[in-house]
Amino acid sequence: MYILTLKKGEEKRLLAGHPWVFANEVAKIEGKDKQGSIAKVLSHDGRFIGLGYINHKSKIIVRLLTDREEETGRQFFYDRIKRANDEKLALGFTDNYRAVFAESDLLPALIVDRYGDYLSVQFLSLGMEVRKQLITDILVEIFAPKGIYERSDASVREAEGLEKVKGVLYGEVPDRVIITENGVKLYVDIKNGQKTGYFLDQKENRAAAARYARGKNVLDCFCNAGGFSLCAAAAGAKSVIAADISRAATELVEANAELNGFDNIRTVTADVFDLLRKYKAEKRRFDVIVLDPPAFTKSRDTVMQGYRGYRDINALAFKLLERGGFLITCSCSQHLSVKQFTDMIKESAGSYPVKIVELRIQSRDHATLAAMEESLYLKVAVLEKL
16 A cells, blocks of 8 residues: 655645645655555654545545545445435435536545436546446446446546546447436437536526526527526527537537427527627627536636636626626636636626626535535526616
8 A cells, every 4th residue: 555644734635625635745655556546645743634546647646535544445435426326316316417426425536427217427537447347336236227328538537647438338328318307308418418418517507597587588608408598498488599609519409499399499500709799789689698608717827818708708798688687607617716706797797787696506416525616616696787
């Protein structure tokens, strides 16, 4: 077993519950084992801090699993995964939800999403990669799925010295799976859709947004598979425009609208920035606008650049919004803080008086670890233009 001794003072963040040990925090490493194996972490004066798996190729040299000296074999992982899933079931999640949310469920770098009878999984670190078959066997035992599909095609694997991979791990997985979300049926492309197939973290925010849509003209920007659009249509929106630069995304929205028999949704395939400028020139106005863009900043070095991107597109949206209308704006960047998000809102509103009606985060199946700011990534605000 590797034994890592930290530099003086570096244990404070870990004792508070943060699960990452960075390589530059380590004073010395003793012992020998395979990469991805369980390592012991000690404070500078020899106090036990925790056990986690090690990877010398990563800046995060150890991802902590437990703060107790205990066995970390099959039963350990079975109990952790079952507890994580049981917690989601107790919250009322059934057909589709995040069963395991990595560090927040004390299973660093493991993602398990349930889509009906199928699971979509990500192994995002070496420690989870070397336990892939073990985890897969446990998932089969707990969930009895028809199929498990691996979506370990995220770029974060490269920082672990791992290749991006995807494919069937168990059973058979169709190209599209039908789920029911907030009473609406929709197709999910587990194999090629965003992340693990669909943005489950917005489930409860889509339900909240639908409350503002009845009888309204709605513009859903960066619509992806159309979750916000479908919920708005189901709530009785007068009309919904679902816009995305990807034709594959807008085709999926069209298929989902047909699946539900909605005739109040139409799609536009276009760059959203260009589309909003076009609508501004045409003096178009909407009662409700949804902005759910991809992360404009993916590192601390580009936060201000991302901030300007969020500010500019929100400023455009405010100009297209009717007085008394609602802007539902989102940021999925973990590097943009809640304060920066609200500062951006104030700056983008300009001279318009704006009321913050709701301030929300990711759905409860994506609960954030209190000691880990990185896990609080999604910010959503419902704003009324007065």
